[in-house]
Amino acid sequence: MSDLACDRCGRSLLVFEDVRYEVVIRVTAAYDPLELDLDTIAKADVSAELERLARAVGKKTAQELEDEVWKELKFDLCGRCQREYLKDPLPRRPDP
Template sequence: MVHFTCDLCGKDLCAEAPRYVVKIAAYPGFDPDQITDEDLEDDHMEAVAEVLRNEQYEGAEPSQEEGYRGFRYDLCPSCHQKFLKDPLGKDLIRSFDLSDFSNN
């Protein structure tokens, strides 16, 4: 039997309780202004087919060398709600006002 725990609070997630999965992908963006006419003329279908064939045999995640990084988290309902309210943790960062410690 597979056992899950919340990746934020550590609570055991039993089979009857809802479990939420959060997947995050980080990868380099591109500037559409950098696409040239030559890029549009090239036929990229063979390159796409090659990537798909490689992923089939090497796993679904692109290599780290390409700048891709994937994350997967299991969350309990309470932590899921907190995540939805502040997915980047901005409120937590703001709550740590380091200027309070400058007088030490």
């Protein structure tokens, strides 16, 4: 028997639940179209920016770079946790 359990409360989904739920969360970077006027950008500015980006990328692992633009998470939920999750899927961060 599989040990499939609710990722929120740990309850066995095969023993106690008739229905289980899957939550798929996809977080992707959202880019706005670039509004560049290439005639007004000096070539020196472009080169400096490319060098700055290359240095920033070089300090990160491939996984860190991938996580910055695309990440998918999957969870299994029992019925009770599914209802509670739908009431507040993205709780607000408390004020610092």
